[in-house]
Amino acid sequence: MNFELDDVQTLVRDTARRFAQEEVAPLAAEMDKTATFRMELVKQMGELGFMGVAIPEQYGGGGMDYRCYSIVVEELSAVCASTGVVVSAHSSLCCDPIYRFGTEEQKKKYLVPLASGQMLGCLGLTEPQAGTDAGAVRTTAVLDGDEWVLNGTKIFITNGGQAGVAVVIASTDRSAKHRGLSAFIVPADAPGYKVAKEEHKLGIRASSTAELVFEDCRIPKENLLGQPGEGFKIAMQTLDGGRIGIASQAVGIARGAMEQAIAYAKERQQFGQPIANFQAIQWKLADMATEIDAARLLTWRAAWMKDQGFKNYSREAAMAKLFASDVAMKATREAVQVFGGYGYIDEYPVERYYRDAKITEIYEGTSEVQRMVISRALLRD
């Protein structure tokens, strides 16, 4: 793995950084306050290739590698974590499984409009009784002639409110438990598909988190993704890639908070001098920078393994997400501290970063789950 960005990666970073600062940053505070995402960003990002960074151009994507995807999610998250997860959930959790497991027809029909940003995608895995225990999914899919009929409820679905298409994990054979799960491509305009509720959240408030209800929801037979019984495997492999996205989001949140803390520490005068002169502040900044670099390197390693075609990088993706989410929590907490009382009020953005950081320890597998994945790999032999 190369520590330095090559010419293409540098250009991707510069473009994403500029787009984030010029187009996203001015909207971030308002989107957070009103808990609404500005959908025109999806269109703009689609035109730039950001809605499918690692999807080949022939399927509407940006044709880059996962390292570039990580860079784009980091840059967006450094100004707005909601925008970061809108892109990450869409790309990793919806585009990626269709790209990897879909038929040519499925890719043409669904991946092209998704990766080019004409519509948003989501993954429906979690249910009220199936959170960490994702294998306990109860939503069912039954074949009726030429159609699958879905029944059940999915909760906490990122992009659920606006998605044009959902990858849904449902049981086609209850007796086989998690081996009886299958994956489906469900268009939002399918009969019986309903967005039941939007959640009100602590952080990433601009990103939709919705409940999806399927009541005799009918989709064509050919919308099965992969083989029957492959649903759990597809979900787990999808989450491996997704964790690289969330790790990148966490790195971005942490970096954004650190950059603001540095700028503030140089400006803010107490005791007749900038607070950056105090060692107590300097050491906070030094720890933040060190941990952020370490988190980014873990994230890039996992991305590199995915790009190299390693069959299994679950352990490395879990390490990246576990560590980066922890770094995001620490860095944002300390950034608020550097701002003192001003860090606690919404006139400055660091309080938003602090609220946004927490989710990175929860979704796409809680930190406990990441430790389970890592320790399982350690103890396997």
Next chain:
Amino acid sequence: MKIMVPVRRVPNPDVKVRLKKDGTGIETEGVNFLVNPFDEYAIEEAVRITEKSGGEVFLVSIGGPENEETLRAGLALGAHRAYLVDLGGECYESSGIADILAAVFKQENPDLVILGKQSVDTDNNQAAQMLAAKLGLAQACFAYKVELQDGKAVVQREIDGGLEVKEVELPAVITADLRLNQPRYASLPAIMKAKKKEVKKVTPADLGAEPKNRARVLGLSEPPPRKAGQKVASVDELVDKLVNEAKVL
């Protein structure tokens, strides 16, 4: 229409530059370099013209091998090909740069040259004018609107207190001001395509150019630190200070 757009590699203008200890230049270690922002307006204008009525845009960057990165960034904005003029460590001021650009012009015979109105690092604002003079071409600087007609360009330019509309015969030299257009962001597929576009590496000698320095930079120094401001208790005190201390009233 064939359009030539010179592009300059400049330190990221949002980052504070640091001088080398001996004052011979700026510290480049760890500095992020970008396409000169005014040049992006020039590229955008040129690309829009060719997107509308066909033709090609070629870029010219003068400097060292590192300028290839700058050129790739410009190619990702839609230019078709590029020249990299490697000075082999030499440095030229505006007139020497104009000598080299004139040599490229003579090889390519473009219909139009569009440059940024100035470079954001040295702020010289003279390469374009010198280039026009050396080639005996018409110039229209600080353009905020460019319209092409048969064999000529109608350029609206911002001048103090108003607008000037100028008609220049092609080929001509135009420089871009900020309000000329809104440069696009490089899309990821465009960045990929830029990787495969031609960057022709040449030296001034290959071009038959003999750039000369007529001016020499003797040294650079930091601006003197600003004195701290003062707080005044009343308007009267302020006026008193403006009159008696600052002597500006």
